[in-house]
Amino acid sequence: MNECVLVVDDDAEIVQAIAITLEKEGYRVLKAYDGMQALELAAERSVQLIIIDVMMPRLDGLSAVMKIRERRNLPIIVLSAKSENTDKILGLSMGADDYVTKPFHPQELAARVRSQLRRYTSLGDMNAEGKNHEIQNGRLCYNPDDRVLYVDGEAVRLTATETKIIDLLMRNPGRIFPAEEIYRRVWEGEVYAPENTVMVHIRRIREKIELNPKEPEYLKVVWGIGYKIEKMETRR
Amino acid sequence: MVTRLKKWKPAVSFAAFALGVTLILSNVLSGFGLLINGNGWSGLRDVMQGDYQNTSEFRWRMSSYLEDFLTMATGGPVGDGIYAYESGYGTMVYAEDYETPWKWWGYHTNTSTTAASDTASTTTDGQNYKEQIAHMQEVYSRDRNILYEIRYEGIIKFSNTEGIRLDAEKGVLPEGYNFLLHFDGEKVTAAKDGKEIDIYSDGYYRPESDWYVPGYRNFTVGKEAGKTEVTIIAAEKPLRYIVGNYTQGGAEQSDNSLYWLSEELKDRRERYVNIGVQLAIGILLFALYIYWHRDKQQADRVIARGTAHIWQGVKWFVTVAAVLVFSLSSGILRALYYTFDGWGMGLFEIATDILSPIYYNQFWLFIAFWCVYLLANDLRYTPKPSRKYLLGDLCVSMHRSMLKLPFQKRMVQRYRNLLLSELGLAVLAGVTCLVFWYWYQSYWDEWIILLLALVLLVLVGVGVWSLLVFAKHNRAAATDIGALCDQIVAIRNGNLTQPLQLPADTDLLEAAQSLNDIQKGMQEALEEQTKSERMKVELITNVSHDIKTPLTSIISYVELLNEEEGLPAHVRDYIRILNDKSQRLKTMVQDVFEVSKAAAGQLPVNLETLDLGKLLRQTLADMSERIADSPVAVKESIPEAPVMIVADGQRLYRVFQNLLQNALKYSLEGSRVFVTLYRDGRTAVASVKNTSKTEIAPGVDFTERFVRGDQSRTDGGSGLGLSIASNFTESCGGQFRVETIADLFVVTVQFPLSE
Numbered sequence: 001m002n003e004c005v006l007v008v009d010d011d012a013e014i015v016q017a018i019a020i021t022l023e024k025e026g027y028r029v030l031k032a033y034d035g036m037q038a039l040e041l042a043a044e045r046s047v048q049l050i051i052i053d054v055m056m057p058r059l060d061g062l063s064a065v066m067k068i069r070e071r072r073n074l075p076i077i078v079l080s081a082k083s084e085n086t087d088k089i090l091g092l093s094m095g096a097d098d099y100v101t102k103p104f105h106p107q108e109l110a111a112r113v114r115s116q117l118r119r120y121t122s123l124g125d126m127n128a129e130g131k132n133h134e135i136q137n138g139r140l141c142y143n144p145d146d147r148v149l150y151v152d153g154e155a156v157r158l159t160a161t162e163t164k165i166i167d168l169l170m171r172n173p174g175r176i177f178p179a180e181e182i183y184r185r186v187w188e189g190e191v192y193a194p195e196n197t198v199m200v201h202i203r204r205i206r207e208k209i210e211l212n213p214k215e216p217e218y219l220k221v222v223w224g225i226g227y228k229i230e231k232m233e234t235r236r
Numbered sequence: 237m238v239t240r241l242k243k244w245k246p247a248v249s250f251a252a253f254a255l256g257v258t259l260i261l262s263n264v265l266s267g268f269g270l271l272i273n274g275n276g277w278s279g280l281r282d283v284m285q286g287d288y289q290n291t292s293e294f295r296w297r298m299s300s301y302l303e304d305f306l307t308m309a310t311g312g313p314v315g316d317g318i319y320a321y322e323s324g325y326g327t328m329v330y331a332e333d334y335e336t337p338w339k340w341w342g343y344h345t346n347t348s349t350t351a352a353s354d355t356a357s358t359t360t361d362g363q364n365y366k367e368q369i370a371h372m373q374e375v376y377s378r379d380r381n382i383l384y385e386i387r388y389e390g391i392i393k394f395s396n397t398e399g400i401r402l403d404a405e406k407g408v409l410p411e412g413y414n415f416l417l418h419f420d421g422e423k424v425t426a427a428k429d430g431k432e433i434d435i436y437s438d439g440y441y442r443p444e445s446d447w448y449v450p451g452y453r454n455f456t457v458g459k460e461a462g463k464t465e466v467t468i469i470a471a472e473k474p475l476r477y478i479v480g481n482y483t484q485g486g487a488e489q490s491d492n493s494l495y496w497l498s499e500e501l502k503d504r505r506e507r508y509v510n511i512g513v514q515l516a517i518g519i520l521l522f523a524l525y526i527y528w529h530r531d532k533q534q535a536d537r538v539i540a541r542g543t544a545h546i547w548q549g550v551k552w553f554v555t556v557a558a559v560l561v562f563s564l565s566s567g568i569l570r571a572l573y574y575t576f577d578g579w580g581m582g583l584f585e586i587a588t589d590i591l592s593p594i595y596y597n598q599f600w601l602f603i604a605f606w607c608v609y610l611l612a613n614d615l616r617y618t619p620k621p622s623r624k625y626l627l628g629d630l631c632v633s634m635h636r637s638m639l640k641l642p643f644q645k646r647m648v649q650r651y652r653n654l655l656l657s658e659l660g661l662a663v664l665a666g667v668t669c670l671v672f673w674y675w676y677q678s679y680w681d682e683w684i685i686l687l688l689a690l691v692l693l694v695l696v697g698v699g700v701w702s703l704l705v706f707a708k709h710n711r712a713a714a715t716d717i718g719a720l721c722d723q724i725v726a727i728r729n730g731n732l733t734q735p736l737q738l739p740a741d742t743d744l745l746e747a748a749q750s751l752n753d754i755q756k757g758m759q760e761a762l763e764e765q766t767k768s769e770r771m772k773v774e775l776i777t778n779v780s781h782d783i784k785t786p787l788t789s790i791i792s793y794v795e796l797l798n799e800e801e802g803l804p805a806h807v808r809d810y811i812r813i814l815n816d817k818s819q820r821l822k823t824m825v826q827d828v829f830e831v832s833k834a835a836a837g838q839l840p841v842n843l844e845t846l847d848l849g850k851l852l853r854q855t856l857a858d859m860s861e862r863i864a865d866s867p868v869a870v871k872e873s874i875p876e877a878p879v880m881i882v883a884d885g886q887r888l889y890r891v892f893q894n895l896l897q898n899a900l901k902y903s904l905e906g907s908r909v910f911v912t913l914y915r916d917g918r919t920a921v922a923s924v925k926n927t928s929k930t931e932i933a934p935g936v937d938f939t940e941r942f943v944r945g946d947q948s949r950t951d952g953g954s955g956l957g958l959s960i961a962s963n964f965t966e967s968c969g970g971q972f973r974v975e976t977i978a979d980l981f982v983v984t985v986q987f988p989l990s991e
Contacts, residue, residue, distance in 0.1 A: 011785055011789065013792075013793075014788055014789050014792065017789065017792035017793055017795075017796060018792070020796055021792070021795075024799075081784040082781065083826065085840070101784075102784040102787070102788040103784050103787040103788040103790075103791045104791070105791060105795060106791075106796070107795065178850070179853075179854075195850070195853040195854055195856070195857045196853075196857040196860055198857075199854065199857035199860065200857075200860070221854055221858065221889070222885060223846065223851045223854060223886060223888060223889040224846025224847050224848060224850050224851030224883070224885045224888065225844075225846050225847065225850065
């Protein structure tokens with residue numbers, strides 16, 4: 001593991017903190033403090049992933065992302081102080097693979113870096129094998145034949161009940177299942193207080209598949225209606 | 237000089253017009269009056285003669301003398317002659333002698349014949365021709381304008397020659413006399429200045445024949461007259477003969493017929509000339525006006541500007557009155573009535589009948605003419621909107637004075653006015669009925685009833701009209717009040733942009749304007765508020781963004797510190813505190829940002845239909861671990877059946893999450909938190925009740941930002957929980973209410989049910 005990560009932020013201390021965390025994880029880190037520098041480094045050096053802040057002098061993060069995207073197809077994580085959905089969507093549509101709002105936890109960022117890199121390196125293999133039955137959804141990949149869930153290409157250990165829930169939800173990504181239905185189909189018994197039971201399992205699964213279980217991206221509660229696995233747009 | 241002339245041209249042209257019209261009208265009328273009084277066209281022909289002896293009047297006069305003399309000679313009754321002559325005037329009638337047209341008019345149509353027959357009958361009754369004849373002889377003999385010799389069977393019976401010989405055969409006349417008429421018992425011969433005059437023409441008498449004398453083949457004399465011979469000579473220049481008969485009380489005129497005839501002719505000639513000259517001047521002036529008619533129009537405009545200040549009603553009244561007075565006083569209506577009553581008159585007679593009454597009423601004619609002219613001029617040049625109406629002005633001034641009163645007084649006064657006017661009309665109707673009743677009792681005439689009905693009809697009409705006016709005002713006021721009420725409701729519902737448009741003359745103008753001002757003020761205040769709110773949100777957004785960057789560093793380095801190994805326990809403790817507080821700061825920054833957005837109504841919401849019961853259960857399930865860890869128990873009462881509402885699920889989850897967190901945090905240890913949901917009519921009511929750990933300060937608005945029950949800020953919350961819950965609920969369209977009963981803290985969230 002000697003992937004090179006380019007960290008770009010006009011705040012040197014933040015760059016430093018991220019660099020320390022990532023280096024601990026075993027990555028090589030390149031530092032840049034504005035968009036122009038980032039463009040130069042990305043062109044000159046072999047970079048496998050870029051973490052870039054949005055608001056920077058000289059050239060802002062989003063413009064830099066667009067320019068890099070013109071030549072390179074590598075994972076880019078955007079950092080921003082703006083937490084609103086519209087900003088997030090804008091960032092992703094500009095070509096970013098992930099969007100992390102400030103203030104973030106360095107460990108969470110490290111996990112996202114790991115996830116992105118794993119997908120970047122392993123996904124090519126999976127696509128090449130062309131396993132037709134596998135259901136690909138963002139970072140998740142589910143094989144219904146042997147009932148195995150892969151997160152960033154790595155198989156996740158799930159209990160029998162959790163596997164049943166994942167089986168139901170992954171086969172129908174985006175569809176909302178009320179707790180009663182999940183309960184009926186997973187436990188196949190009389191429905192009693194399903195909300196609590198289902199919620200407990202949902203929380204456990206989140207721990208295993210989400211980068212930040214407190215702010216889940218995949219396994220979501222649709223409040224007042226039910227539960228679903230978010231259907232992700234797959235860029236590549 | 238030229239400009240001065242230009243300045244005066246309109247006035248001059250108008251004066252030319254006015255004078256021209258007046259001259260033409262009056263002189264045409266005078267001329268016509270003269271014409272019809274002077275035997276029409278033949279009279280005019282007579283006037284044209286320089287010598288009075290060449291006129292038909294003279295011929296008729298001479299014939300008349302002959303007739304009278306023959307009558308006197310034969311001892312018959314003297315005809316109509318005496319009746320007319322005795323006054324001393326000739327057969328010619330002066331217009332001025334008869335003050336009213338009736339007299340003249342009647343005289344010509346009826347009276348003359350009846351008078352003649354009357355005279356005849358009285359004389360027949362009297363049976364005293366001799367006396368009459370003697371009287372005639374006396375009257376005639378004194379008139380030296382004619383000299384006559386009447387022979388009966390060759391003897392002179394009457395004469396006034398006083399010894400002068402009248403030699404008819406020789407044609408030699410005394411000094412001053414030049415006309416001779418001789419009747420030889422069969423035929424008449426006449427000579428003027430020694431020249432024989434053809435009397436009989438073709439020998440047959442016709443109405444248009446010049447001489448009404450015997451001797452025609454169809455006009456012969458009887459046996460008695462055949463014995464008579466009459467010779468008359470007329471003076472060249474007649475004189476007036478007067479006899480001072482003082483024993484009988486004054487000077488007495490003789491017959492003087494010829495004198496008056498010639499005088500009258502002279503006089504008429506002068507009048508005709510006068511009229512002609514005036515007419516010519518009039519026509520000249522009129523022509524001048526036609527040449528300058530543009531300038532005259534300018535003058536008309538100036539006059540119209542002047543008359544425009546007078547009320548239309550007054551102008552019409554004066555004009556109609558003038559025309560009425562003229563037509564009534566001149567009797568033109570009556571003349572017209574008789575004219576078209578099928579009498580079969582000639583054009584001349586019709587013109588006579590119509591024009592003569594006008595002629596005698598020239599004053600009123602001119603008054604009426606100029607009134608009509610001014611009115612027509614005014615109507616032509618004063619456009620409708622700038623006309624002044626008496627009634628309209630009265631209404632406007634009354635309206636204006638009423639507008640000064642407050643609305644309620646105005647309404648009352650309007651009703652009082654109506655009541656008074658109706659009462660007045662009723663009294664008037666009663667009085668009219670009484671008057672007509674007495675009148676009817678004394679006259680017994682049907683048309684009085686008709687007149688009464690007419691008057692009552694007018695009174696009733698006025699009454700109904702004032703009622704209608706009142707109703708119209710009332711309806712307008714009602715419409716305006718309605719509009720005002722609607723506007724008040726609209727303003728309450730938040731319509732602050734549409735001002736109330738009422739007609740300018742409405743009773744509620746002041747109220748409407750005040751309301752519009754209030755609306756405008758509210759709109760401005762609201763805009764001001766929105767603006768300041770937006771600025772606040774912008775400020776908070778910027779500040780929170782600015783805080784986030786250093787916070788990232790803090791969190792990151794705290795994390796790095798945390799990962800250091802071999803740190804003493806107390807340093808670890810410090811790091812833990814740093815970690816906690818930095819996490820809390822992170823939450824606070826996010827909460828402040830969200831609550832300010834929600835408060836400014838800028839929070840995007842994703843509304844969908846959801847089951848509020850399920851949402852509450854999910855929230856409880858989501859927080860089950862924290863609930864289990866807390867020292868309180870949560871009792872839920874949520875119906876199994878779905879309670880569907882429309883809201884943003886994510887936001888609403890935050891609402892109940894915050895409420896439950898608060899409840900867990902601030903509840904008395906060992907107490908119970910009640911989460912309930914029920915339907916109340918068409919509303920879903922969810923509530924969270926808990927018993928407070930500490931005493932709740934009364935009168936605190938807990939939804940205010942940064943408000944907490946204990947007013948201290950040492951515990952974990954940002955102080956924004958309730959504020960976020962309240963704002964999020966309202967952005968989803970629900971109602972949020974906090975109640976405190978002693979230590980019981982009740983939060984109620986209401987949403988309309990969705991079907």
